[in-house]
Amino acid sequence: MKFCAIIVVYLSACFIWEAAQGCQSIDQRFKFPNSDVYIRLHRGSKLQYELMKGSKSLQRVTLDNFITSSNLEATSTGNFKLSDGTTTIEFSLIMATNGITHLRVSRNQVLRATQPRDCFALATGYIHWYGGAEQKEHYWPVERQKYTNFSYVPKELGNMGVAERYWLNSEGFFLYVDKTTPLFIDQHAVGYEDQICISALISLPYDQRLETANFSYQLGIAKDAKAAHMYAVKTLLGKPTGYPDERMVQYPVWSTWALYKAEVTDEVVRDFAKQILDNGFKNSQLEIDDDWEDCYGALTFRKNKFPDAKKLTDDLKLLGFRVTLWIHPFINNNCTTIYETAKSSGFLVLDHEGSAHTQWWNSKPNDAAYLDFTKRTVQEWFTKRLKRLQTEDGIDSFKFDAGESSWVPKDPVLQGDAHELPLQITTDYLRTVATLGDMVEVRSAQSTQDLPIFVRIVDKDSEWGWNNGLVTLITSLLQMNLNGYPFVLPDMIGGNGYNERPPTKELFLRWLQANVFMPSLQFSFVPWNFDNETIQISKTFTELHADYTPYIMKLFKRSTESGEPVNAPLWWIAPNDAVAQIIYDGK
Structure with a gap:
């Protein structure tokens, strides 16, 4: 009787919540071992999964145009999956301890000419987002940025020199997309308003000759943004092994x-x-x-x-x-001696037609080549x-x-794992x-x-x-x-x-x-x-x-030891302060 009462209360609460949100009925839920985080599924025109901590919704994710099944099943490894016979999405627990829950969400394959998207609600009114790519018009927090089917690689466009696939929000949640994913993003795009969507597509600038591609990402949940970020540094981003010259400081x-x-x-x-x-x-x-x-x-x-x-x-x-x-x-083409040496030695990035022609800001179209550092x-x-x-x-x-990858010829031949x-x-x-x-x-x-x-x-x-x-x-x-x-x-x-x-x-x-x-x-x-x-x-x-x-050198040394930022946002000293979370100018 006690068990039934719990189920009734849970379903009643969910019904009230869903009515208020105008969303679909709840299908299933799964609690991760050794963690207070669980997933619940929502049926509707598009399948959604929601990460919950107790009664609190941490993030709702819409599985756009990718799968028809909505049955959550246990796997032989103790994880859970959704599968429609062709495509499978698996939720794997990487770690759950000390207030951190770390998951991986992955598909078995992405087929050519398909583009599965997973869309994360930005909830711009009270949750704020950080990280993402360096941008020419660089808002902070970053939920104001806009992208439409935007290839996510270091590139000249938008001054995108640093483009790590990492986002963090003020609720202590992070998203990290694995580098083997041919990643495109949409943010506030038409049809994806108030969402940031990650998708995988076998298309340029990635290797368009792949038969299938990977689509995997990792999620972290911690007590606050600082705790989540420090865990991400430890497990995903890494920290410096040394620091630059002191006189330059x-x-x-x-x-x-x-x-x-x-x-x-x-x-x-x-x-x-x-x-x-x-x-x-x-x-x-x-x-x-x-x-x-x-x-x-x-x-x-x-x-x-x-x-x-x-x-x-x-x-x-x-x-x-x-x-x-x-x-x-x-190397510009008119730099004849060194250009011919590099070309004959196989040192230039070529496209699949054998041409090294590219362009940068100090050349005309097709009058330069990029050295192949792979x-x-x-x-x-x-x-x-x-x-x-x-x-x-x-x-x-x-x-x-x-150094950005956008300077290479349009369809390059490069060394290394084709998925990277x-x-x-x-x-x-x-x-x-x-x-x-x-x-x-x-x-x-x-x-x-x-x-x-x-x-x-x-x-x-x-x-x-x-x-x-x-x-x-x-x-x-x-x-x-x-x-x-x-x-x-x-x-x-x-x-x-x-x-x-x-x-x-x-x-x-x-x-x-x-x-x-x-x-x-x-x-x-x-x-x-x-x-x-x-x-x-x-x-x-x-x-x-x-x-x-x-003092600056002291912070440099600290970064090599703990991975902490040298210039942190204001909320670093008060992660739950709503005012600090939106400060972008250090006031």
Whole structure:
């Protein structure tokens, strides 16, 4: 009688809840062993499963266009599955202990020309979401972002240099999509309003020759967002094995890029160094950016711009500078000698028709090629040429640009597990360049949270708002930290001045102030381009940043030990505070 009473009460409560929500009747429920989390199914036009903790709904997921069966069955391994004879979805318990429940949801296969979607309710009124991809218009929390059937790989579009497949919400729930899934996402798309949907599709930019694909993801449930994230760091994201150079934290990086663009020469670099010293500023290094090469991909100094690179670097070092160099993974076709060497050696990414033609921002269509870092021989060849720049030309380290998979030819042939392409080329590029020391900076990332290097925020515009301006400097910083990349190199103070729009004095100073307690300062537009007041204010804040270096390094070391963010969102100190959960600017 007692058991029956429990069932009656449960069904009555569910009936009331369903009536209020306008949803379908409840079909079944399954409680995971050693956990207070269970799944219940809902029948209707689309099958749904709901994760519950006690009487609390944690997440409702709609299984869009994928399966007709709604019968939950036990498996021989002690898990549960849904199957309609063709497709099977299995719910597996990975771990349940100490307040954490960790599940995997996986399908046995995704057939060609099908696109199963699982849609998660965003519940934007009271639950907030974090993580996701770096974006040009980078909102925080991220439930405001919009995507329509958007391929989820590191790519140029939207400044998506960091695109880990990880989302976390304020209720202590995380979603992690396995990298073998050819992932597309919809968020606030037509027909999927107030949802984020993950789907698997055998289509470009993934390997479109697969007969079947994987579709698997992991879910975590903890007491709050902080606990859930720290568990995800421990089990999925990983933590750094070391940390970047301390001098890059203490003193500014001075880059030629925003101020001089491609008009760099020996004389320009020397004059830039003189200006820095004459105005009383210190440095971690002087960075020579675009257009120093004989041709793009040569990795040799152009003599009419830099007659004696070794003398230049020697002279700069006598003045107290270290010298770093801008590097990219491309070879333009007109860089004939090195292009033909790379092509004949099989070092270029080819498409399935045998063409290496691609394009980047310093080439015309089909006038460039991308080095194939999924090949060990390419990694060794590229590294050897960079080390020559260090030993013969006196270069201390490098700023590595690009790396996103979108730069390869449209239908590439790459090495590695076909189910992990094209992600693999970004991973392999990063792991190659990270061997060159603790002063390395990169701008893309993919499953490389362990690397002890700076990850630079993709170029910001000299704007104030959400249009890739100052406010997104902070939100991109938070996103990187919650994707497991705590060593963030913020973009240049004041932005890049694209479209002939350099920063105003006020924007420049506000940018510097926002940047002070981030890991590093990077100048290109300079204080003395404004007035003496700007110089004095800039000195005050660069000195303040230097004073905090021991504390920043302490946080760096903590990240290597625990995986905690260096720059955490405000809710990190109060995970259940509703106001803190929506703060995006550190107020």
